[in-house]
Amino acid sequence: MWGYEASLVVSGNDNPGELQGFPSLVVGMAPLHRPGHDPGENAIVALASVRQRDHPAGLLAGDRAYTNQKPKNFQLPARALGYRLVLDYKSDQLGVQAEYRGMLQIEGEWYCPSIPEALKSATIDYVVNKSIDEATYLARLRERWHYRVLLKAGPDADGHVRMRCPATNPAPAVRCELKPRSERSATRGNTRVLVVRDVRDHPPAICAQQSLTVPPEAGAKFAQDLLYGSDEWHAHYATLRNSIKGMNGFVKDGAHEALDDPERRRVRGVAAQSVFIALLLMAANLRKIESFLAEEEAVAAGKVRTLPRRRRTRSIRTWRPENPVVGKMKEPDPPLTA
Numbered sequence: 001m002w003g004y005e006a007s008l009v010v011s012g013n014d015n016p017g018e019l020q021g022f023p024s025l026v027v028g029m030a031p032l033h034r035p036g037h038d039p040g041e042n043a044i045v046a047l048a049s050v051r052q053r054d055h056p057a058g059l060l061a062g063d064r065a066y067t068n069q070k071p072k073n074f075q076l077p078a079r080a081l082g083y084r085l086v087l088d089y090k091s092d093q094l095g096v097q098a099e100y101r102g103m104l105q106i107e108g109e110w111y112c113p114s115i116p117e118a119l120k121s122a123t124i125d126y127v128v129n130k131s132i133d134e135a136t137y138l139a140r141l142r143e144r145w146h147y148r149v150l151l152k153a154g155p156d157a158d159g160h161v162r163m164r165c166p167a168t169n170p171a172p173a174v175r176c177e178l179k180p181r182s183e184r185s186a187t188r189g190n191t192r193v194l195v196v197r198d199v200r201d202h203p204p205a206i207c208a209q210q211s212l213t214v215p216p217e218a219g220a221k222f223a224q225d226l227l228y229g230s231d232e233w234h235a236h237y238a239t240l241r242n243s244i245k246g247m248n249g250f251v252k253d254g255a256h257e258a259l260d261d262p263e264r265r266r267v268r269g270v271a272a273q274s275v276f277i278a279l280l281l282m283a284a285n286l287r288k289i290e291s292f293l294a295e296e297e298a299v300a301a302g303k304v305r306t307l308p309r310r311r312r313t314r315s316i317r318t319w320r321p322e323n324p325v326v327g328k329m330k331e332p333d334p335p336l337t338a
Contacts, residue, residue: 003262004032004270006277007042009050012243014058016235023292024243025285026251027055031274039065040074047081057082059225061240064090071220079159079216084225086237094123098219101212102204103149103163108224110149110214112166112174113204114195119144123229141229146174146191148227152211159216167193168210178207251284259284 009028013020028046043066051057060083066074067087078085087108098105102113106120118125119140126137150173152162167176175183176193178200205212226233251259257280258264265276 003035004273005035005037006030006032007039007046008244008247008281009043009046010244010247011055012059012061012240014236016239023288024247025288026247026281029274029278029281032270032277036065038073040069043074044077044081047078047083051081057084059084059086059236059240061086061237062244063241064088067093067222069221071217075220075223076216079220085223086226086233086240087222087224087228088237089222089228091124091128093222094127095121097222100214100218102199102206103214105219105222106144107228108222109227110163110219111144112147112149112176112193113199113206114176114193115144115147116194119147138229143191145227145230147193148173149206155216161214162211163206163214164211165206165209176207178203247284250288251281256287257281257284 007030008026011022011025011027013024028050030042030045033042043062047060060078067089069075075085089107094107096104096106100110103110104113104115104120105111106115107123111120122132122137122140122144125131126134132140146166148166149163150166152164155161165176165179166173167179167182169181172179172182172187172190174191174193175187177183177195182190199207226236251257254261259277259280264280265273267273267276
């Protein structure tokens, strides 16, 4: 099969726990290109167009193809445009993937260099090796997060961030012999870091200093803004990915835009095909907006919209018996739905 690929940006909901106050629409598109060819660069073309039209930048999720891009082609430009990444990883991208001044990057987050081995490999043991069950995995994740290097200050104008060891003041999250002030009565219930020999003998910068500056390119390939595996990560990633998957199915509906049907676009050339695709996406957006507004009006009016009845066969109600004393029996209550 021969064909083109379209890289689309679809708006989504940044608050998975709340109803979305707008329809999910296609807000950006890169010119058509060869399938699988520079997905990161094409995504940035579409995202730059979105930002140039003053759309806000929020959380940004994509499939694992985007996680696997070179940082200079996708992750760094996306962050430079103001987006905060929500990523998933392939099996060979789990565990420790980067190191910077003693900090270990595990599934997108920086951790203390003395983090126990079982916590480093928690996701690998659960997803790849299948040597632990889900309850054990979640318990290890919660324990792992105690060793997380903390943000001291948000990114500056150049994208550099200040990070601090979890055992430093003013609010140490763990107890560590390399940071004596973390070991006092007020921190008695905190996790104790068992400092490994190499770290004790040769403390790296994160252990020897109170804080350090992390440049944008450090660990840029796998860095993300939500804790991988947390409830927050699951909710946002699933919501945003469902937005694009839902739109992909919506625009391929054969009764409407039929985006994947070449018979609807009998022209040659990337430019002409791109224009036709853009027009079909515009039609899909209008259809989405119309449906959303109709739904909102129905809710405001207290009406429940139903699809028109198309069955030509008789309902089971046809055979409902009548009570000879009180007449026709009362209709049963409708089933409860979640």
